[in-house]
Amino acid sequence: MPEMPSNKFKKYFEKKVNDTIRKYKLFTHKDRIAVAVSGGKDSTVLLYVLHKLGFNVEGITIDAKIGSYTQKNLENLQEVCKKYEIPLHIVSFREEFGKSLCYIRDVLKEKGYNYSSCMICGILKRYLLNKYARKFKFDFLATGHNLDDEAETMTMNLFRNDFKLARRQGPMTGVTRSKKFVQRVKPLYFLQNAETKRYSQLMKFPVNYGICPCSVKAYRREYREIFTEFEKKHPDFKYNIVKFQEQMKSNLKKEKKVKINTCQKCKQACAQEICKACTIFSVLRNSQISGTPKDNRPLSELEIAKNIKKVKKSKNNEK
Secondary structure, three states, X not given: OOOOOHHHHHHHHHHHHHHHHHHOOOOOOOOEEEEEOOOOHHHHHHHHHHHHOOOEEEEEEEEOOOHHHHXXXXXXXXXXXXXXXXXXXXXXXXXHHOOOHHHHHHHHHHOOOOOOHHHHHHHHHHHHHHXXXXXXXXXXXXXXXXXXXHHHHHHHHXXXXXXXXHHHOOOEOXXXXXXXOOEEEOOOOOOXXXXXXXXXXXXXXXXXXXXXXXXXXXXXXXXXXXXXXXXXXXXXXXXXHHXXXXXXXXXXXXXXXXXXXXXXXXXXXXXXXXXXXXXXXHHHHOOOOOOOOOOOOOOOHHHHHHHHHHHHHHHHHHO
């Protein structure tokens, strides 16, 4: 990270964001931009900087109901948006799905599906962000992924031999365009984690710099710890990973147009016949749990709890 006085650093940061937008033609001042905000430093900084640069932005936050952690983040976001007069749309897991993230994870685990909180949260948040970005007719959905995030993701995909996901990365994600998806963009693509943190601290944004309590055992955290140590001896390696990714994508043959399906259950866009979000709720509704409602809604927390008790009682009787 370059060492420079506070005011000069802020100008450098804002210019780098603007340069990335212009270089990759992410969007224009005529477009309506939804910024996916969590209350963390990256998305809060992105929302503010785009607003300062004169872009037509609004925030969308998904409240996963993770106790006081998400409650405080939501309060911080509301404070920032009120101060800078930026509209904020709030979508609640509980109102949308009838249950919280932690409850969904625990029920899945009870049924033998050991999905991590981060995986479930990621799937359901992406589902809701696209759903509401389309509903509110935004042209683009901007996320706060920075250089560190991109380098980590690229390495994770490499280690998992996931070429399809790797080629979708970049400042403008995906390999095809569809009206079913609101195009996602990453204006912080070339800014380091330390740089967004410094900018946030200089602006004195009320953000939570700690990690999500549900991500303690996340797969990504293992890479982050390795990267932190490696960066001490090789400060440019993350930037080099991202540049390698850019060169790789530019040299690949253009992929045939990918077909975008519509989920048979929720009618949202997806790659398969059933989207991952509906797959999760199918697990909650079916398997060993009976008493599924006749309509197509997810089971409520109370209904699921009652059915789990029935299953446990049945198993005890069998013993």
